[in-house]
Amino acid sequence: MLLSKMVGERSKENPSDITIKSHATMMRGGYMKQVANGIYSLLPPAKRIATKIERIIREEMDKIEGQEVLFPVVMPRELWEESGRFDSIGGEMVRFTDRNDKGMVLGMTHEEAAVHMARNTVSSYQQMPFMIYQIQTKFRDEKRARGGLIRVREFTMKDGYSFHISQEDLDKYYDRCFAAYERIFSRIGMKNFISVKADSGMMGGSVSHEFMLLTEIGEDTIAICDDCGYRANMEVADCILNTFDYGTDCASEEVFTGDAKEISQVCEMLSIASENTIKAVSFAIKDDTEKSCLVFLRGDLEVNEAKVKKIVQGEILPSDLSSSELVAGNIGPIGLSLKNTVMLFDESLQGAVNMVCGANKADFHIKGVNIARDLDVKKFVNVSKAIDNAICPICKTSHITLKNGIEIGNIFQLGTKYSSAMKMTVLDQNGKAVTPIMGCYGIGVGRAMASVAEENVDDRGIVWPMSIAPWQVSLCPLKVNQESVKLASDTLYSDLQNAGVEVLYDDRNASPGFKFADAELIGAPIRLVISPRSLETNEVEVAFRNGAEKEMVAIENILSYVQEKIATAMAELNK
């Protein structure tokens, strides 16, 4: 492509209102243009990168017998009513009516469409297992889009759905898909990614893994044990608390605490550690005005809402205590009996003594609480968030650390949630109708691109890996108004193109610094410079975007030299 004709403007200055470096750099480099909050147009460089990522995904999906299909963006609401998700999904799903007043939705994921496609078209176990996938636009009306392509509302996603007769078969395929995902991320040049155990959230099912790029700007938190390899998303992460000396067990008594409501205030007033307190957190249960939920846990910990959701089997919301008999800031478990309230005691409280909790009346707390002595807890549950530097729940010897990550892909075992809700059956060996077990597998294409950018951004632009670079080569002739330079570079441009090398040809009559700056912003791995100086010795200067040492190569050898460099780089990524 001729750079002089390329649509898009590169700028010297970063956009003022963008905080993520890779995002700002891509905006500055004319990779994309924002159309609305969380909605972007991709310009040629970004579109080329996306296409290459998609190609790699296709190759890996096809290798595990995936069959590419295409589901619609717009679906009738009935399909989503069948699965029950029309009601259970919130405002992220766009709903509208067509001109005949028929309810429609914009696809934000395609389990329903996948089952719709598969049921009645597959009827025998002999056709199973199979996996269908698509690469297509999704729309999710996020409450808060941010971070460029990291979290957007409209995005391209590869989503795949597999169907199996038995759990064993799904397990086997799930592992193959897991391996395919690792290859995809390696091949697009992502370095610092890991897989973690995850919560399956609205997708349903039990087993689920997320692939995470470890980075400071990540919105997710992951617990990692470097020793035994334990890795889990915060939503499901467990830990064993470090031992804590609660002090001497003593009789309980009420103490005046006045306006001290928050744990920190109570601790300060009574000169105790937050570990010596019992925190109470109240939740309302969505769509159930009768019931609510009250969680007690050690004061230094926080409630893990995902874990609570699983126990109460429903969505939870922060509750409004104003109309409740509970005294906000002074809630405690002692002597508390509430109708229609699920009381949960976190494992962190088990065996604790010398604790302080609310007295259920204004201005007072109770100190000297001994959990075993003063409370009759039937069962302790795990509803707290893992904390940094606690003991690993698996190896029980090392400590976990909490790190930030961007979720770049995830895979789920869905079980029969969708196939049974939507009444899909196939005949097994015995001629008996059985409900297939499903798996689903997603990768966000734009997010993968943004993640690689984040990992490879420097002050000059983005150092794209060879496999997804928008162009493999930047051709920068200097002093193009000199006939010899023009001739040599035009010839090299067509030679490279004829050999199938992707070249961005900077045919503009601009100063060297200007050209180099643009080339580095766009980030082709190889930069070729032809100038009167290099032509004196019939050579081309080769510079590498990754900082490797420059080389001078004779013009007659440059084509094979470039091809070999590309092949070597690709082989390295495909390893």
Added chain:
RNA sequence: CGGGGUGUAGCGCAGUUUGGUAGCGUACGUGGUUUGGGACCAUGGGGCCGAAGGUUCGAAUCCUUUCACCCCGACCA
């Protein structure tokens, strides 16, 4: 949805306090001189100052309403 911020040329910004015909840098067009790290001179085009109402002889500037975007939080595969 709550809190904070910003809307003036493609991009980055000044001008708003104190109302008086719309500015700077950069990018873009033309001519010329340049050319190994974002060159220089000359000249030119481009903006209903986010939108709508209002006050005023006169509004980018004051008042009201509204919209959009950004950041933090809540939420989320």
